[in-house]
Amino acid sequence: QIKRTGRNGVRRFDAALDAELERTVLLSREFQSALAREQLRLVYQPIYHLDTGEMSKVETLLRWTHPEHGDISPGTFIPIAESSGQIVPVGRWVLEQACMQARSWREHYGWAGTITVNVSPIQFAQPRFVEEVRQALLLSGLPAHKLELELTENAVIQSPALVQAALCSLQRMGVQITIDDFGTGYSSLAYLRDLPIGCIKIDRSFIEDLAAPRRAPQYAVALITAIVSIARTLDLQVVAEGIETQAQLEAVRGFGCDFAQGYHFARPLEAAVLTELLDHGQPSVQPHWQKRLN
Ligand code: C2E
Ligand code: MG
Ligand code: MG
Ligand code: MG
Numbered sequence: 001q002i003k004r005t006g007r008n009g010v011r012r013f014d015a016a017l018d019a020e021l022e023r024t025v026l027l028s029r030e031f032q033s034a035l036a037r038e039q040l041r042l043v044y045q046p047i048y049h050l051d052t053g054e055m056s057k058v059e060t061l062l063r064w065t066h067p068e069h070g071d072i073s074p075g076t077f078i079p080i081a082e083s084s085g086q087i088v089p090v091g092r093w094v095l096e097q098a099c100m101q102a103r104s105w106r107e108h109y110g111w112a113g114t115i116t117v118n119v120s121p122i123q124f125a126q127p128r129f130v131e132e133v134r135q136a137l138l139l140s141g142l143p144a145h146k147l148e149l150e151l152t153e154n155a156v157i158q159s160p161a162l163v164q165a166a167l168c169s170l171q172r173m174g175v176q177i178t179i180d181d182f183g184t185g186y187s188s189l190a191y192l193r194d195l196p197i198g199c200i201k202i203d204r205s206f207i208e209d210l211a212a213p214r215r216a217p218q219y220a221v222a223l224i225t226a227i228v229s230i231a232r233t234l235d236l237q238v239v240a241e242g243i244e245t246q247a248q249l250e251a252v253r254g255f256g257c258d259f260a261q262g263y264h265f266a267r268p269l270e271a272a273v274l275t276e277l278l279d280h281g282q283p284s285v286q287p288h289w290q291k292r293l294n
Contacts, residue, residue, distance in 0.1 A: 028080045030066065035090055039065050042097055043268035047116070047239060047261040050253050057148065057239075059116045059261065060098040061268045062090070082122045091123040092132050099140035099147060101271060106146070109278035116148040116178065121155035125162075130169045137173070144174030148199070151177060153185030156195060164195060171196040178239070183227060192234055202227055202257070204242030210251050211244070221251075228256050 034040050040062060047057035064072045081087040095117055102115035123129060137144050149170070156163050156179070167177055178199040179192075183206060191197075202224060209220035224240075231238045240252040243262030252260055269277075 024080060027066075027072070027077065028084050028086075031064070031077055031081055031084065031086055034064055034066075035093060037067075039067070040090065040093070041065070042094065042101070043270060044101070044274050045261060045268040046266045046274070047259050048265055049259055050257060055111075055113055056259060057114045057116055058102070058274070059150070059268075060094060060101075060118070062094055062118075078120065082120055085122070087120045087122050088126055091120055092136075094118075095132065095136045096139060099136045099142045102146060103140045103142040105275070105278055106142070109275075111278055114146050114148050114176065115142070116150050118150045118180065119155070121152065121158065124151060124155050124166070125158070130166050130173075133170060133175060134173060137175075145176065148176040148178050150180040150201070152180050153182070153187045153191070156191055156197075157185070157187045160191075160194075167195050167197075183223065189230065192230070192236070197236060199237035199239060200227070200231055201239040201241050201261075202252075204262075207240055207242045207248055207252065207262075210248050221255075224252070224255050224257075232256070 049056040105111040182200040239259040240257040
């Protein structure tokens with residue numbers, strides 16, 4: 001009897017795995033045509049300068065609305081798009097759209113900020129990547145120094161020579177490089193010194209820990225303080241991502257972070273909503289940091 005239960009258990013487990021795999025394969029196939037079917041769009045999340053309150057940067061985030069399942073999270077579809085290689089053409093599209101959008105905000109509303117674009121390690125490893133960036137800038141007319149690429153630690157520690165060459169070409173062009181989710185990869189810190197990196201984004205998990213009600217946040221405080229200190233030494237800008245509360249905001253200001261991003265200020269916004277904000281004048285948050293954008 002035990003044996004039978006065991007076997008059924010295994011079978012159930014297999015069935016669950018099969019269903020999961022089937023769903024992934026199906027999603028992967030559906031993602032192939034998502035761009036052509038206009039199911040992909042970009043949303044934009046403001047990043048504020050902590051001294052001036054200005055919307056100095058805006059992060060571009062990809063969205064997929066599936067015809068049956070509705071919005072699918074990037075946490076689900078980005079890995080799928082990476083496995084299939086679709087992230088390469090889709091990433092190129094994201095880059096072009098984001099540059100055009102930023103150029104339009106710049107031209108029509110005098111927005112002087114920087115647009116940031118997430119780049120997958122798969123996309124970054126393509127030999128054509130640097131050319132594609134150049135092309136996106138050329139097509140859009142966006143000045144190179146108004147484009148910032150967000151790469152993860154894992155993307156920049158692979159094949160050091162190639163990475164170094166690509167990053168140096170981008171730097172010569174004037175494009176800025178940011179390390180996203182800083183502190184979560186398995187890497188040494190030497191790359192920060194050796195590569196032309198201008199900014200790091202402290203991962204949201206550290207910011208989350210600041211607000212953990214039970215656990216003492218001392219170690220989060222220690223880690224963030226250490227990260228900011230490294231950044232100061234290497235002359236890097238620091239963004240705190242995932243700010244959800246006034247207390248987190250005050251904490252990261254106290255630690256000396258330069259910029260902050262998170263639901264406390266604004267969720268990722270539809271392009272039209274951000275355009276409206278720019279149209280109504282000041283997209284900056286108030287100096288007293290009370291005002292929320294949505
Ligand atoms: P990321 O680049 O670290 O982006 C920040 C994520 O945190 C976004 O999730 C954003 O919506 C979310 N977020 C921002 N503020 C808060 C907050 O206060 N609280 C919480 N809980 N979350 C906040 P999203 O849009 O779901 O994207 C997830 C990840 O998917 C991104 O993480 C990025 O790694 C990837 N991704 C998104 N768009 C693209 C893209 O165009 N290309 C590539 N390669 N990856 C992308
Ligand atoms: Mg990012
Ligand atoms: Mg991030
Ligand atoms: Mg993150």
